Amino acid sequence: MARIGDFASAAPPIGPDTPGADVFDRFQNEPDTLVIAMVDENRRPVGLIERNAFTLKMAAEYGRALYARRPASTFMDPPRMLDSDADAELLFQSVDAANLGALLNGFVVTSKGRYVGVGAGIHVLQAGSSIHRRRADAMSDLTRDLARAEAEARASSRTIRGLTGEAARIPILALTANADPRDEVEYLAAGMDGVAQKPIQPDVLVNAIRRVLSRDMTAIHRAA
Numbered sequence: 001m002a003r004i005g006d007f008a009s010a011a012p013p014i015g016p017d018t019p020g021a022d023v024f025d026r027f028q029n030e031p032d033t034l035v036i037a038m039v040d041e042n043r044r045p046v047g048l049i050e051r052n053a054f055t056l057k058m059a060a061e062y063g064r065a066l067y068a069r070r071p072a073s074t075f076m077d078p079p080r081m082l083d084s085d086a087d088a089e090l091l092f093q094s095v096d097a098a099n100l101g102a103l104l105n106g107f108v109v110t111s112k113g114r115y116v117g118v119g120a121g122i123h124v125l126q127a128g129s130s131i132h133r134r135r136a137d138a139m140s141d142l143t144r145d146l147a148r149a150e151a152e153a154r155a156s157s158r159t160i161r162g163l164t165g166e167a168a169r170i171p172i173l174a175l176t177a178n179a180d181p182r183d184e185v186e187y188l189a190a191g192m193d194g195v196a197q198k199p200i201q202p203d204v205l206v207n208a209i210r211r212v213l214s215r216d217m218t219a220i221h222r223a224a
Helices: 020-029 051-059 063-067 097-105 121-161 165-169 181-189 202-223
Strands: 035-039 045-050 081-083 107-111 114-119 173-176 194-197
Touching: 020 035, 020 051, 020 063, 035 114, 045 051, 045 107, 051 063, 121 165, 121 181, 173 181, 173 202, 181 194, 194 202
Parallel strands: 081 107, 173 194
Antiparallel strands: 035 045, 107 114
16 A cells, blocks of 8 residues: 555654744755645644745745744644555545645645654655556456456366266356457357356346256257
8 A cells, every 4th residue: 555654755844933044045955845844842743834835925025024034933834734654545535626736735744643744746646656556557467367267267168068978068157247249259169158247137147047057958858
């Protein structure tokens, strides 16, 4: 499972009294830092400062005069928090479009309520890419498993039909989710008596079994 904490950046947090000038210097000296978390003395998140929003404030007229000496607690945003051990799919399953937009601007990752790291838009994209890759790998594995199972089923059917006596006449009905008519031809060519498609419909399955058993009984009577 891809965890939210796997995509967090362990950027050092700041305290509520950190002056705006220090925050600005952090962003200037750390070009890869997109958000800075603010924590209390117990490392519990109390705020969040996003690079672009803060840079715009400082770049505005009188911005430096207004924010350089002010404590960060006066211009922080409320922290958007996610648990580090949570499945990364929560980023896409448990939030609506508006909240996802907020997460793109930055969020705080916590463990047992204490600061672990921060995340931003790039981390959301990384999480989405990882989830997509994991699903693609799972589907690829499933496809290979299904192909192997079908090949084994056809081989087993041929083996049974190659036996002698009553054993060779055991009714064989294929249950498959593969609706390709060409595959149905292959199942019948392998010695199977019929094919029922999934998802199984009880009446369709019962009728398929009846047809197979009816043909089997007819063959027995003719042999007698």
